[in-house]
Amino acid sequence: MNTKKDAPAVEKTSVPSRRRLNRLSNLALQGTVELAGPDVNTRPMSDHFVVFSEDGAQLRQNGSREATLLNDAALARLAQEHGTITLDLVFAEDSCIDLSFSLPDALLPEMRRIIENEIAYRAPFAEDACFSFWIAEEQKDGTWRARAAVMLKEPVVSVLDQLAKHGLSAGVVRRATKGAPYAATPDWAGYSDSQRPSYGTKHLPAPLKMGLLGSAVFFVAAAALLVSVKLSAGQLRDEADAARALLTAQAQGMAEVRGLDTSLAQATDKLAMAGTLSALLPDGVWLDQLIVSDETVTLVGFAPSAADITGVLASLPQLSEIRFGSPVTRDNSQGLERFRIVADLTGAAG
Template sequence: MAASTRMTGFFAQTAALKGRLGASPLVAKVTGAVSILLDAFVAALEPRLGRFLDRSRRVAVVEGDGLALYEMREGRVTPRGPFDGAAPKDFSGRGLELRLPANLFLARTLRLPDAGRDYLGPILSHRLERLTPWRPDRVLYGYDVPEPAGPDGTIAVDLLATSADLVAPHLDALAGAGLMVTALGSSAAPLDAPLAIDLYRGRPGAGGASPLRRPVALAAALAFGLLIPACLAATLLADSAETEQAETGSHLVALRSRLAARSGPGGTREAALLAAKRPDASTLVLIDRLSTALPDGTVLRELDADGAKVRLVGRSDDAAALIGLLEGQGGLSAVRFAAPVIRDAERREAFDIVASRGQGPLPDRQAEAGR
């Protein structure tokens, strides 16, 4: 009982959160912008795929005290019977036109300057309080310019308006059956022709009712769902590579500093050149040989070359292969692991290798010159 009460409270809080988010002006603006972009993309894509699309229309008409459903396909009107609270299967998930009786609309024809043709929406919106008997925030309206401008420079604008309160009961009944109204107009217009004045035209996600809209939206959501983890993974890999590069650079700087300290300020230039050319004594030659021998998947974190012993610590994709690769490089011999190989979280093997370093005779100058 207690668990059921907690779940009920959780669902109530979730519903309240959805309500607050839905009422947020920012969320509404973002949703509207995304819907407009989606409609624009579908409008550009639809002409190229038009022959593969279903061009049928579905209409709900207020007749008497109820609703009647119709389907228009290739110019033919097919009655689908009265709406009894349950939608036909082929109506679900598709756009639906709602047509109300003509007596529920206010129809007027206005004469406006042709120069304001591109701003008819804002112009009519500011005049709704004077043009209609309803509150402006409860008015649904649409308009059409059926003829070109007259000799006096004005155009005839047909205005059709109704109250949202008159439409709401029918919207609720259809929504209860999972039907979404995407166009609203008068039943005075012929059913086999698209609405000349659609009161939902311009509303984000309502106009058009293209069958491409839903699959395109799902494809876009799936693409973004896959793109975000891919971007996060790429960022993490880039950060890991930068960290390894920085660590390798710091180790190289430390090795150079240690080498400079061992060389000391004394000695002649000729002696330094000879020492640099001895693979059994020169740390620089050893580092050069190791950088050539180690494969790309190996990162060397520590190198200690003290006397006759060399110690290498790092990570590799295949630590076992390093033993054979290092044997004989830079005078190294008896190459072996000083500690067990450990595989880390990235499935790379951490190794600790020690080797003996031979002390052979100094090569003569002719042999060195021949190299």
């Protein structure tokens, strides 16, 4: 089968599976959906054919270099000698405009619509003023590419009318190129679905056709199931990853809550310690700072006797290792000593 357009890339993991699925589906459709049969390209040229070139339409005979201007007299003589025959139409040189474009992965009916729309878009002539014919070819990597020829309608219609006038008809439509010539059977050349060459599963015996189509349908269903399973597995992996991330976030949140509970408990203890010290300190003591950390308590202020403060602190079971954090200084004008006393909290290290 012969029949491609610039396609965007699809999801990385699903492209090979989707391509295999489409190829299996196209195998089942090949006998009922016609693009351009491979046997058209291999069909021999008709004994007589019409060539469109820069010199206009000419009548030629296969195997001969002689060309006759296509006119009523030449066609009448041909019909008289050979009866009602078909003549291939050959578009040579610059008699038409060549198009070539890639196609996306698609089923054959959709691929036909894509090709026809793309030709209408790319053609330099109005759609009702031109004819075209095309083939689509599968590439080695499994993708498809279309080749098309576009020509003005008026000279072609004139030739078709002349052929019909003399009981002749158009055969295969061909593009003659130096590289890779191709052929097709477009509707405008007088082909209907019933007249197109039979290929694919159409020529197979009924039992073999049913077995082949049944196998194709089975493999299409299996490929679709495989794609579905892969997508489901991917979705489950995504959901599992999201669940793990949620659990991790919840664990971190619980740890932060526990840390807040601990901090609140420690803050409560610190407030209680500050209240106890404020109640125990004798009159005449002025505290500039009372710093309660995780391990120590620091008192900074003035008192008639700094030694009296250490005695009060020593009576508290929560404190130990009571010491002066800096030398005691005396303000004789007020009769007060400035002190900085540090004490360890009992059990803080544990």
